Amino acid sequence: MIDSQTSVALAxxxxxxxxxxxxxxxxxxxVETVSSVAIAASAMVNQSVVKKDLSLAGVSEGKPRVGxxxxxxxxxxxxxxGYNNTKDAVLVGVGRMGQALMSYKGFADYGxxxxxxxxxxxxxxxxxxxxxxxLPVGKLESAVEKLNVKMAILTTPADNxxxxxxxxxxxxxxxxxxxxxxxxEVPPTVALKNENIAESLAVLSSQLQQILKKE
Amino acid sequence: MIDSQTSVALAxxxxxxxxxxxxxxxxxxxVETVSSVAIAASAMVNQSVVKKDLSLAGVSEGKPRVGxxxxxxxxxxxxxxGYNNTKDAVLVGVGRMGQALMSYKGFADYGxxxxxxxxxxxxxxxxxxxxxxxLPVGKLESAVEKLNVKMAILTTPADNxxxxxxxxxxxxxxxxxxxxxxxxEVPPTVALKNENIAESLAVLSSQLQQILKKE
DNA sequence: TAGATTGTTAATCGATTAACAATC
DNA sequence: TAGATTGTTAATCGATTAACAATC
Numbered sequence: 380m381i382d383s384q385t386s387v388a389l390a391x392x393x394x395x396x397x398x399x400x401x402x403x404x405x406x407x408x409x410v411e412t413v414s415s416v417a418i419a420a421s422a423m424v425n426q427s428v429v430k431k432d433l434s435l436a437g438v439s440e441g442k443p444r445v446g447x448x449x450x451x452x453x454x455x456x457x458x459x460x461g462y463n464n465t466k467d468a469v470l471v472g473v474g475r476m477g478q479a480l481m482s483y484k485g486f487a488d489y490g491x492x493x494x495x496x497x498x499x500x501x502x503x504x505x506x507x508x509x510x511x512x513x514l515p516v517g518k519l520e521s522a523v524e525k526l527n528v529k530m531a532i533l534t535t536p537a538d539n540x541x542x543x544x545x546x547x548x549x550x551x552x553x554x555x556x557x558x559x560x561x562x563x564e565v566p567p568t569v570a571l572k573n574e575n576i577a578e579s580l581a582v583l584s585s586q587l588q589q590i591l592k593k594e
Numbered sequence: 595m596i597d598s599q600t601s602v603a604l605a606x607x608x609x610x611x612x613x614x615x616x617x618x619x620x621x622x623x624x625v626e627t628v629s630s631v632a633i634a635a636s637a638m639v640n641q642s643v644v645k646k647d648l649s650l651a652g653v654s655e656g657k658p659r660v661g662x663x664x665x666x667x668x669x670x671x672x673x674x675x676g677y678n679n680t681k682d683a684v685l686v687g688v689g690r691m692g693q694a695l696m697s698y699k700g701f702a703d704y705g706x707x708x709x710x711x712x713x714x715x716x717x718x719x720x721x722x723x724x725x726x727x728x729l730p731v732g733k734l735e736s737a738v739e740k741l742n743v744k745m746a747i748l749t750t751p752a753d754n755x756x757x758x759x760x761x762x763x764x765x766x767x768x769x770x771x772x773x774x775x776x777x778x779e780v781p782p783t784v785a786l787k788n789e790n791i792a793e794s795l796a797v798l799s800s801q802l803q804q805i806l807k808k809e
Numbered sequence: 810t811a812g813a814t815t816g817t818t819a820a821t822c823g824a825t826t827a828a829c830a831a832t833c
Numbered sequence: 834t835a836g837a838t839t840g841t842t843a844a845t846c847g848a849t850t851a852a853c854a855a856t857c
Contacts, residue, residue, distance in 0.1 A: 390848065392800055396792035400777055414814060421777075427850050430816060443814045443856045460796050461803070475697050479690035485752075485775055489795050529802060537700075554802035556794070560700055562615055562636075570801035572794055577611035579771065579787050580704050581675050585607055586785035587744060587769035588676070605824065629838060642826050645840060658832045658838045 391432040396489075397422050398429070399456050406449050414446035462490040467528045469552075471543050472535030473498040473513050476558055480532060481508040494526060516546070523550035530554040537561045606647040611704075612637045613644070614671050621664050629661035677705040682743045684767075686758050687750030688713040688728050691773055695747060696723040709741060731761070738765040745769040752776040 401421040405413060415433065419426035433441075433452075436459040441447040457463060470477055473496040480486075481496055496513040498504060503513045514522065522528070531552045535543050540561035547555060554570040557563055565571050616636040620628060630648065634641035648656075648667070651674040656662040672678060685692055688711040695701075696711055711728040713719060718728045729737065737743070746767045750758050755776035762770060769785040772778055780786050 387800070388848070389797065392796055393790075393793045396790070396796050397777070400775065400792070404777065415816095416814080425850060427852095428848090430814095431849090434816065441815055443816090444812075445857080446814070461799055466799065475690060475694035479694045482690050485791070489792055491795060529806070530798070553805055554798050556798055560615065562612070562619065568805060570798055570805055572798040572801070574794060575608075575611070576700075577615070577704055578608045579789060580706060581607055581611050582604065583745070583769050583771055583785055583787040584676055584681065585602070586787070590768055590783060590785055591744070603824070630840095631838080640826060642828095643824090645838095646825090649840065656839055658840090659836075660833075661838070 387435050391435050394422070394424065394428070394432055395436055395456055395460060397424075398432070399453065399460070402449060402453050402456070406453065410449055412446045413449050413452065415441070417446070460489075462488065465490045465492050466530055467492050467494050467526065468530040468532055468556075469494060469519065469523060469528050469547075470496045470532040470534060471498075471516070471519065471547065472533060472539070472559075473500075473503045473508070474534060474536070477532075477534035478508050480534060480558070481511055484509075491530075493532065494528065495522065497522075516543070519546060520550040523547070523552060528552065530556070532556045532558065533563075534558045602650050606650050609637070609639065609643070609647055610651055610671055610675060612639075613647070614668065614675070617664060617668050617671070621668065625664055627661045628664050628667065630656070632661070675704075677703065680705050680707050681745055682707050682709050682741065683745040683747055683771075684709060684734065684738060684743050684762075685711045685747040685749060686713075686731070686734065686762065687748060687754070687774075688715075688718045688723065689749060689751070692747075692749035693723050695749060695773070696726055699724075706745075708747065709743065710737065712737075731758070734761060735765040738762070738767060743767065745771070747771045747773065748778075749773045 398418055401418060402413065405421065415429040416426050419429045422429070436456055438447065438455040439451050468491060470481055470493050473481070477496060481493055486493065493511055495511055496508060497516050497519045498513055499516050504515050506513050529552060531547045531554070533540060533543060533555055537559045540557070540559040541563055544555060544563045544565065548565060548569055553568065555563065555565060556572050556574065558574045560577065563571060613633055616633060617628065620636065630644040631641050634644045637644070651671055653662065653670040654666050683706060685696055685708050688696070692711060696708055701708065708726055710726055711723060712731045712734045713728055714731050719730050721728050744767060746762045746769070748755060748758060748770055752774045755772070755774040756778055759770060759778045759780065763780060763784055768783065770778065770780060771787050771789065773789045775792065778786060
């Protein structure tokens with residue numbers, strides 16, 4: 380293969396963290412080997428999809444009639460998802476949502492490390508949340524440059540989102556995780572992931588409606 | 595059509611709130627009519643997809659050479675998504691994330707109304723967040739039954755998630771919006787939407803990796 | 810050996826995109 | 834009338850599912 384495969388299918392990429400969670404739960408229950416059929420059942424997806432996703436993720440060979448060693452398969456998926464090499468991130472907008480994310484211990488498992496929060500409000504500037512300092516937005520650019528941070532989490536009010544986004548891009552941030560409802564514009568050299576509350580609610584409401592209709 | 599179409603394609607359903615946000619932003623800028631081409635550009639999707647989604651959502655006829663009246667199309671999409679008839683919800687787990695969601699004013703736009711929070715911690719019980727009372731979990735079942743609430747938002751620590759989930763189901767909740775990383779088990783009569791932080795991060799990290807690789 | 814499971818190949822399905830007639 | 838846009842139909846694409854040979 381020359382200059383091979385650019386991107387794992389998006390759908391596969393989204394399922395891998397789900398498998399990982401299932402596998403870790405199984406391991407906690409003392410499971411030592413696991414088959415694709417078992418993963419499929421636990422993650423509630425088709426078994427063909429599991430097999431294909433695992434091979435895409437480059438999981439070490441499983442043994443026919445046995446399956447995969449649970450430690451190995453977990454290690455392989457984590458390494459594929461990059462959970463081992465820590466990614467630093469800054470967080471902009473230390474409101475309740477921002478504080479919730481700064482306090483969340485689970486990010487460490489995913490290799491994400493929020494190094495500091497930034498805000499414009501004097502009440503939070505200088506405080507520490509989960510041990511991480513909150514700095515004024517004025518210090519954002521120099522901090523990002525000095526620490527060579529590539530990822531940012533955006534949790535400002537929607538009105539400020541684009542302005543802060545522009546500032547982040549200017550500072551050299553290359554990936555923005557947007558928790559605001561604003562539709563942001565970023566240059567093509569910057570990755571953007573919208574955490575879309577309205578989308579999720581639309582899906583859930585529609586499912587609920589169908590369930591209630593059936594009765 | 596007899597007993598027609600059970601479910602709008604999931605992909606379409608997810609895009610509609612995006613269009614809605616774009617349309618509202620346009621209206622704020624004084625736009626009065628809009629074409630599917632303009633929506634497609636703003637939402638950054640293919641124009642065929644927009645046309646198809648709009649027709650699925652039952653948007654009132656657009657006029658060739660003119661497009662859609664912006665007030666009408668917004669009204670149509672909102673009504674299709676059920677933003678007009680308010681859905682009550684309870685929230686379980688009034689930690690930082692729970693408080694952030696209870697404080698979020700934007701839910702009103704989506705027709706979602708959190709009527710109360712529930713927690714086991716004495717420190718928050720009895721307080722009010724954004725005017726909404728926090729009650730002990732012991733009162734959950736009776737409240738859900740009395741107020742006929744069908745939807746719940748789950749923001750507990752992962753350890754308690756399944757227990758609280760079971761309690762919600764027992765109380766008659768039919769749709770659970772799960773913000774915890776736990777993989778929940780619910781009966782088939784209950785809708786479940788996982789807000790999957792790990793999935794989003796995997797997608798963003800992968801995009802970032804590709805962008806950095808190109809340089 | 811028999812049988813369960815892997816890993817891949819082929820078939821199916823659904824969603825996206827392109828094309829175009831109808832319309833104002 | 835000319836031309837832009839709608840709304841739908843057909844073509845393409847990709848992802849899911851089924852099937853099966855290889856293997857332990």
